[in-house]
Amino acid sequence: MTSSNRPLTIEIDRQQPLPIYLQICERFRTAIASGHLRPGDRVPALRGLATQLNTARGTVELAYTILVDEGYLQMRGAAGTFVSPSLPASVMRSSRGQGGPVKQGRPGNEGMDTSNTPGVSRGGQSTARQSAIAVAMSGEPRPLQPGMPALDAFPSKVWHRLVSHRGRSSERAMFAYPDPAGYRPLREHIATYLGLSRGVTCLPEQVFVTGGYRATLELVLRSLARPNDRMWFEDPGYLLARGFLAETGVQLVPVPVDGDGIDVERGTQLAPQARFALVTPSHQSPLGYTLSLARRIALLDWAENASSWIIEDDYDSEFRYTGRPLPALKSLDRRDRVIYCGTFSKVMFPGLRLAYVVVPERAVERVGRVAHSMNAGSPTLWQAAVADFMRQGHFARHLKRMRGIYGERRMLIVHALEQAFGERLSVDLPPGGIQFAVRFAEGTDGPVDDVAVATRAREAGLAVLPLSIWYANARTRRTPRGLVMGFANIADAGEAGRLARTLRACLDG
Structure with a gap:
């Protein structure tokens, strides 16, 4: 691994409709793919690159944040920003031969043996899955319904x-x-x-x-x-x-x-x-x-x-x-x-x-x-x-506004769930989306029956779905148990608290 500064020239085209921060991202990806930047190399500092490109520091910072999220770069505080040392070798090869011929026609799997492949599911849905799909596609929106955007906004x-x-x-x-x-x-x-x-x-x-x-x-x-x-x-x-x-x-x-x-x-x-x-x-x-x-x-x-x-x-x-x-x-x-x-x-x-x-x-x-x-x-x-x-x-404008609203509403329900369930439920909050999954802690009698909990919740007017039925083998002991829920239509903290307490009652039966 090297931490040397490699000479790097990045040019942007202000006539392009593509935003400058995305152009910067693309230039870095290309430099890494071509081998001009290698794993462990230090990349220009935010202020230096912003000066070089005659653009705002925030624009460069946004590009670096995206590249870090994608796994191309690593930020090491005062030490600087580096090309990730864990990049797969195929990333550095990805630009080679891109101008070559592309195979035409439909991709073929000729001669493929279609028998006896481990793990192949041939369909068939349980009653629980059918009920869950009916809930997900319900014409009347209900509280905590996964995938339902904020209709009020x-x-x-x-x-x-x-x-x-x-x-x-x-x-x-x-x-x-x-x-x-x-x-x-x-x-x-x-x-x-x-x-x-x-x-x-x-x-x-x-x-x-x-x-x-x-x-x-x-x-x-x-x-x-x-x-x-x-x-x-x-x-x-x-x-x-x-x-x-x-x-x-x-x-x-x-x-x-x-x-x-x-x-x-x-x-x-x-x-x-x-x-x-x-x-x-x-x-x-x-x-x-x-x-x-x-x-x-x-x-x-x-x-x-x-x-x-x-x-x-x-x-x-x-x-x-x-x-x-x-x-x-x-x-x-x-x-x-x-x-x-x-x-x-x-x-x-x-x-x-x-x-x-x-x-x-x-x-x-x-x-x-x-x-x-x-x-x-x-x-x-x-x-x-x-x-x-x-x-x-x-x-x-709508997307920008909804990001702010959803960011607030998801935290309302997370805090309400933590207060209502304590250690009996864990939330692994993803960085995006309008729904998330929560998991039940295993009780003294074994795994929680999340299908039963979701059924009781449906009877109480909620539209959460059991997590286990999203798995191919839904009812094994090792299958995670929990709920999948949406949060986009939660109006305030009071509603979030009421919904969380209703769910808690459904857990207790």
Whole structure:
């Protein structure tokens, strides 16, 4: 390891729409990938780099914070900031050969043996899972419902004005059949937004607007999957995705999750030639972990070597309470193996039923044909109103405001839970998202029956979900027991206290 200062020239382009702090991040990633910066090297001090670039120190500090969060840099106090010594070797190789040919066509797993793979789940849902899904998809929002944004804080007057304006317009597109790929101006705004906020560079032609996350998965699988394809699925993993995928014929391979996210090495052992990996890298569902840089690189390397697809579900990454939102896994994708999925359900409201997917360029034609054959297409009126919402700046202002509100509301319920439960419950608070998981301490009679607790909570009017059913093997003694809950709609400390005490009573039966 070396701590020497390597000569480093960073240039920024003030004519680019990409913010300066993101340009700085990209320059550092490129320097590390090319070997110009090596693990252990000291990087310029904040003040020095800010002077060199003639920009504010806070801009450089924000870039360094993101790079530290991603695992590229380490801050060592007065000693300075260094390239992380634990970077995987593949990070330094990632830029080599990027200009070379890219394999065309659908990835193949020809000759794949689909029999007797350990850990493969062939579907089937317990009554507990079915009840939980019914709660999660309930039309009437209820307290502590996971994934439900703050409906009381949405700018409904602005939204109604935009919808009314579009409804009164004479645009024939508002009354015709919708474009199966999505309303063109909305696709353009989504592409711009992803490039600026999530580090995802894409063309509007790569963006397809869908009627929700399930519709996104259906479009992707109809376009790219074959019968009996295997898919890595996080264990624990998103309940609604598990339920839908079990119906499609895809063979789910539960891959364990730890504090660094999905265990890529274990996934490679279980199903090295799986066609897909479905992951939630920015805010793992339901545990909230962030996929580490080493695991991100390993996952991308696996996808390239196996000619497989990674489906990135970036469902609520806009809401991060320690630093800026992290760039998406897709931003590191140099081989075009990542299919990026986003949704307006968490950032606006779920009744909108609008989501989107960014597909690799090689798959655009195929996905487009399938979208037309499915006669897919969400109402143009809603899409046009969302496009206006983004174009006029309401979307960015709404996200900024909600980060502040959610940051306060999540701490209200955390403090209330600590007071109500004491040592009988632990909260591992993630750095972002609008929901989190809590775990019950094991009692004298063994593990807590979290399904029973959630059932009693549902009868009391709450919409928490049992944590154990998010696991492939839900009822083993070693399966963690707890609850998954949302916090976005908690109005004040008094309500948080009442909800926590109600939950405590449900634990006692």
